[in-house]
Amino acid sequence: MIAISNNEGASGIGATAHKLLGGAGALDAIEAGVRLVEADESVRTVGRGGWPNLLGEVELDASVMDGSTLRTGSIGALSGYLHPISIARQVLExxxxxxxxxxxARRFAAEIGAEAGDLLMPHARTAWARWFAEEVDEAQRAAWPDVPMAELCKQAIDPEIGRDTTVFLAQDMAGNIGAGTSTSGWGWKYPGRLGDSPIIGAGSYADTRYGACACTGVxxxxxxxxxxxxxxxxxxxGMSVEEAVHEAVADMRSLKGGLIGRVTIHAIxxxxxHKVVAVNGLPENHYWLWREGEAEPASHPAEIIAVSEDAAPKPTAHRRYERMGL
Structure with a gap:
């Protein structure tokens, strides 16, 4: 058994480990852990502690994936509900x-009786009001919200460093592997923006036959x-988990233009x-890991890799595939 989460998962990874020890399935353990992070108002990038979009509204994204069935459930741009991870789970179910x-998504949340609540906490309300007063000109404020927002989105700066989320990966007692994500997304984002968290294959993927991966950051x-x-x-x-993550980093070096920044890749x-790599990461990048036999989850530093064209190694996948006859 194993459970892994990014740095934002501190308040939930212990619950996930406890559930796994008790014989819970991977998705049940993941959901329990993520719900605690969503409820933790000190986490500024997930749940009700998260930052709002340009309109001052908190929009949440979440996903789950069952690696044994390859079924998924995802929620995007959801407002007014406290636990998008559980709503995503019900999409799957x-x-x-x-x-x-x-x-x-809101209609479905209401239909299943999901817990509603105010997502815009005082710290976020105050920060958005300050941005609105200082960065939006008088004419735009007078016409708000019926103004063009594309340039405001481009000029907006996160109120805190990082565009993060929380991700949980787990393998249960029976060997089943699952993945879960939850986020409030990029602060001051264009309304309706979806990041990678609800996009299966981008922000997360799980396959009990091979492993799982989830990403945070841009x-x-x-x-x-x-x-x-x-x-x-x-x-x-046929790659090891370490080789696979490094190959994915090499893929990212091909990206040109657009928003290029920090991404942390977590895999089991x-x-x-397991392997955790922080692309363009900061020294404080870390993750939480628990394995069967360990008393408590522990924090570990992520491997930091700078993505630059000058330092980019050539992808190795094609050579490996040739040896495999693929």
Whole structure:
């Protein structure tokens, strides 16, 4: 058994480990842990502690994936509900669909009796009001919200360093692997923006036969590179979890233009191995890890890799595939 979460998962990873020890399935353990992070108002990038969009509204994204069935459930641009991870889980359990967004997501949340609540906490309300007063000109304020917002989005700066989320990966007692994500997304984002968290294959992917991966940081990069699915696919092709993550980093070096920034890739394999790499990361980048036999989850530093064209090694996948006859 193994459970892993990013730095934002501190308040939930212990619950996930406890659930796994008690015989819970991977998704049940992940959901329990993520719910605690969503409820932790000190976490500025997840749940009700998160930052709002340009309109001053908190929009939440979440996803789950069952690695044994390859079924998924995702929620995007959801407002007014406290635990998007549980709503995403119910998409998986109750619907023939994989992803709901916006008004449809809210309708579904109400239909299943999900817990509603105010998401805009005082710290975020104050920060947004200060931004609105200082960065939006008088004419725009007078016409608000019926103003063009594309330039405001480009000029907006996160009120705190980082565009993060929380991600949980787990393998349960029976060997089943799952993944879960939850986020409030990029602060001051354009309304309706989806990052990688609700996009299966970009922000997360799980396959009990090979392993799982989930990403935090600038989701636009993970979407463009299909990072989480790529890592699992590289493991399927015979790479170790470490090699697979490094190959996914090499993929990111091909991205040109757009929003390029920090991404942390978290991955586990079926044998209890793991790898966490922070692309363009900061020294404080860390993650939480628990393995069977350990008393409590522990914090570990992520490997820091700078993505620059000058330092970029050539991808190794094609050579490995040639040796495999693929």
């Amino acid at each position: 109750r619907l023939p669909h994989e992803l709901l967004v916006g008004e449809g 989701g636009e990069m993970s979407i463009r590179a299909g990072t989480s699915r790529a890592v699992v696919l590289y493991m399927k092709m 394999d079926t044998a209890g191995g």
